[in-house]
Structures are given as C-alpha cells and as structure tokens.
Amino acid sequence: MAVRRVVCERKALKGLIRVSLTIVGDVIEEAKITGDFFLYPEDALWLLEEKLKGVRADVDSIRRVLEETFRDLNITTAGCSVEDFVLAMKCALEGV
Amino acid sequence: MGSRLRVLLFETPEDPYMNLSFEEAFLIARERGWIEDDVLRIWRNANAVIIGYFQVAEEEVNLIETRKIGASIVRRFTGGGAVYHDLGNLNYAIAVKRRDVKGGVDFLYNFLLKGALNALRNLGASPKLENINDIVANDRKVSGTAGTIRGDTYFLHGCLLVKTDLAKLSSLLRVSKVKLIDKRISSVKYRVANLCDVLERDISYKELVEALIRGYEELLGAEAYFDMPSSDELKLARALYKAKYTTPEWNLLRLTSASFKIKIEEHLAKS
Numbered sequence: 342m343a344v345r346r347v348v349c350e351r352k353a354l355k356g357l358i359r360v361s362l363t364i365v366g367d368v369i370e371e372a373k374i375t376g377d378f379f380l381y382p383e384d385a386l387w388l389l390e391e392k393l394k395g396v397r398a399d400v401d402s403i404r405r406v407l408e409e410t411f412r413d414l415n416i417t418t419a420g421c422s423v424e425d426f427v428l429a430m431k432c433a434l435e436g437v
Numbered sequence: 438m439g440s441r442l443r444v445l446l447f448e449t450p451e452d453p454y455m456n457l458s459f460e461e462a463f464l465i466a467r468e469r470g471w472i473e474d475d476v477l478r479i480w481r482n483a484n485a486v487i488i489g490y491f492q493v494a495e496e497e498v499n500l501i502e503t504r505k506i507g508a509s510i511v512r513r514f515t516g517g518g519a520v521y522h523d524l525g526n527l528n529y530a531i532a533v534k535r536r537d538v539k540g541g542v543d544f545l546y547n548f549l550l551k552g553a554l555n556a557l558r559n560l561g562a563s564p565k566l567e568n569i570n571d572i573v574a575n576d577r578k579v580s581g582t583a584g585t586i587r588g589d590t591y592f593l594h595g596c597l598l599v600k601t602d603l604a605k606l607s608s609l610l611r612v613s614k615v616k617l618i619d620k621r622i623s624s625v626k627y628r629v630a631n632l633c634d635v636l637e638r639d640i641s642y643k644e645l646v647e648a649l650i651r652g653y654e655e656l657l658g659a660e661a662y663f664d665m666p667s668s669d670e671l672k673l674a675r676a677l678y679k680a681k682y683t684t685p686e687w688n689l690l691r692l693t694s695a696s697f698k699i700k701i702e703e704h705l706a707k708s
Contacts, residue, residue, distance in 0.1 A: 350615045355569045356517075357613055359496065375493045375691055377518030379569075381542055381586060383490055387693045419542050420569040 355420020482522035545584035556652030577630030
C-alpha cells in the first residue's frame with residue numbers, strides 16, 4: 342500500500358500549527374501536531390494525535406474526530422480554534 | 438490586604454535545566470498546598486533557548502548557532518513559542534490558588550498578566566496587551582507570556598526583554614515562512630524591543646524586581662515577603678532535574694509530561 346508523508350503549517354490568529362501525517366492507503370497511521378499554539382489541558386494534544394490514528398484521511402472524517410475530541414476532553418485554546426487544526430490537516434492532505 | 442504573596446528570587450542562571458525544574462517544582466508545591474501563599478518568582482538564565490511544550494527544537498531553533506555560542510536548549514512545561522534568555526532578560530512567574538475562578542484561560546491572560554502590565558507602568562512605560570498574551574510598549578513586544586492551569590492553581594510566566602542581545606536572539610530563533618507572510622502577526626511578534634530602549638534609560642535588577650512585586654501586590658491585593666525555596670521544593674526540583682529537564686528525551690523529542698512521571702517518583706523515593 343502507498344505510504345505518504347504530508348506536512349503543512351497553518352498560522353492561527355495566535356500560534357503556528359504544524360501538522361505532519363503519515364498516511365497508509367487512505368488511512369492516517371500517524372499524526373503529529375507541533376507548534377507554538379496554546380491548548381488546554383496541554384496533555385490532550387497527545388490524545389488528539391492518538392484519536393487520529395486509523396481515521397480515514399479525508400477532511401470530513403478528520404473534522405468529526407477533532408470536534409468530538411475537543412468536546413469530550415473539554416479542550417480550550419487561546420488564539421486558535423479546532424477549525425485551525427482541521428484546516429492545518431486539510432492543507433497537509435490537499436496542499437491548500 | 439490580608440493575603441500574602443511569597444516572593445522567590447531563587448535562580449540558577451548558569452544551569453537553565455535547574456531553573457526550569459524549579460519552575461515546575463514551585464508550581465506543584467503551590468498546587469499541592471505545601472506552600473500556603475501565592476508565589477511570585479523572579480529569575481534569569483545566562484544563555485539558553487527555551488522552547489514551548491509543543492515545539493520541536495530543530496524546527497524552531499538554529500541548532501548550529503546555538504551550539505556555536507554554547508546556549509542550552511531547554512523545554513518548558515507551557516505552550517507557546519521559543520525564546521532566548523540571557524542576563525538582559527528577566528523572567529517572572531506567578532502561581533495562585535483560586536477556587537472561585539470562571540473561564541480559566543481567560544483568568545491567566547486577562548487577569549494574572551495584569552501584574553506584569555502594572556509593573557511596566559510602575560517603571561514609566563505605557564504597556565498594552567496585544568495578540569492574546571503579548572505585552573507591547575511603543576508598538577514593540579517587550580514581553581511574551583505563557584500559562585497553564587493545574588487543578589485550582591493558575592500559573593503564568595513571562596520573559597521581559599530588558600537589555601537582551603537582540604542580534605543573538607534573532608540568529609538563534611527560526612521564524613517560519615508562514616509567519617513572515619502573516620503581517621498581522623509578524624508586525625507584533627517579531628518586532629521585539631528591550632525595555633531599556635523603550636524607556637531610554639538603564640534599569641537596574643533591583644528596580645525591576647521592586648516593580649514586579651508592586652505590580653503583583655496591586656493586582657492581588659496582597660502583601661509581599663521574600664522567602665527561600667523550601668526543602669521539599671528543592672527536593673522535587675532535583676528529581677525533576679534528573680528525571681526530566683536534563684534529558685534529551687524531554688528537551689529534544691516532544692513527549693508528554695506524563696511519560697516522565699514514574700522516573701520522577703523513583704528519583705524522589707531515592708532522595
């Protein structure tokens with residue numbers, strides 16, 4: 342199966358979100374989110390990455406998982422939003 | 438008044454790993470109630486690049502330049518971006534315990550940050566809060582801040598450029614292309630200035646410390662007193678130092694704090 346590694350950086354109102362995805366076939370095998378954004382509670386970031394594993398590599402599936410995880414874990418941010426994370430992933434997938 | 442503010446000037450400028458270990462130790466001490474009063478710490482590093490919790494050093498820092506000038510790279514436990522610390526930069530950190538706070542993150546940047554704004558006003562500047570949590574004076578960023586919440590304890594720390602070597606700073610920190618294109622951000626974030634240049638005068642360490650203490654006394658309605666780290670705080674700082682802050686795993690990989698917990702406990706048990 343084809344393995345792709347895609348990366349994209351997105352500037353939120355405050356903070357840069359850098360996403361790198363390893364995609365096998367059409368499924369996310371690994372997701373890494375780095376940058377200088379603010380997300381609370383901090384350790385939820387690693388859970389977000391965990392939740393993205395095995396998710397279909399399309400924007401709708403990713404959006405569903407991210408929004409659900411933000412809600413379930415009560416994630417709050419400062420200067421960025423869940424949509425910025427979605428758009429960073431979209432940019433990694435589609436190049437825009 | 439009534440409440441008291443414990444002030445710590447404890448610092449290890451030549452050992453930034455200990456400085457960051459102690460930063461986490463005194464927060465934990467306040468959170469666990471080992472310390473009865475809210476705490477303000479003021480401290481410096483001599484030559485270090487401090488990166489945010491979610492960053493990867495090689496993406497943010499010019500590693501060749503860092504090695505050349507012998508600066509250490511240390512990760513902190515709060516989010517946000519990489520900063521350069523030399524003795525011309527003064528760090529402040531405040532930890533308060535509050536049971537009745539609503540809107541947690543807001544309390545960090547719209548309330549706790551005000552102590553630093555008061556301090557700058559006390560020194561004669563006209564500081565403004567911009568871009569969520571940057572402190573700007575004369576349209577230049579003089580202080581960046583980052584905060585976290587642990588249970589009912591609210592923590593904010595910031596670095597204040599007083600007389601930092603800005604050429605060195607910009608040679609060490611990499612700025613992403615996306616950020617440079619984004620005028621809205623680059624206009625604030627990457628136009629930094631030293632407070633000495635903003636005020637057009639020298640400012641002593643003593644004057645800065647007094648201004649910060651007064652700034653936080655005013656904000657919290659508390660009376661400040663100087664204190665030394667407790668033996669429990671130092672013991673915890675040493676465990677954090679050995680098990681976390683001096684390890685390449687913490688500083689260079691981007692691992693969760695939780696993965697260091699067991700090792701820290703082991704070091705504490707041994708000490």
